[in-house]
Amino acid sequence: MRLDKFLKVSRLIKRRTVANEACDAGRVSVNGKVAKAGVAVKAGDIIEIGFGTRNVKIEVLDVTETVRKEEAKDLFRYL
Structure with a gap:
């Protein structure tokens, strides 16, 4: 799945x-390398996102095309 789509489906970024x-x-960045939106994301990847002064680091647990809001948090875990 594309990185930008994963960020939206997992609700880490709203749009x-x-x-x-x-x-x-x-x-x-994905696995320590700055990533473009089209990079393929798979289970086990480490994604780091810079939100202003705060950095969020997560591990991808599952990749699913569509997911309900309640289940979105099961796609990743915070590190």
Whole structure:
């Protein structure tokens, strides 16, 4: 699954266009490398997102095309 779509489906970022802009600005990295929006994300990847002065680091547990709001938190875990 594309990185920008995963960020939206997992509800880490509210909209896909915002996720796309964050990737273009270099604020998102996958496994320690700055990533573009089209990078393929799979279970086990480590994603780091810069939100202003705060960094969020997560591990991808599952990749699903669609998921209900209550189950979105099961797609990743915070590190």
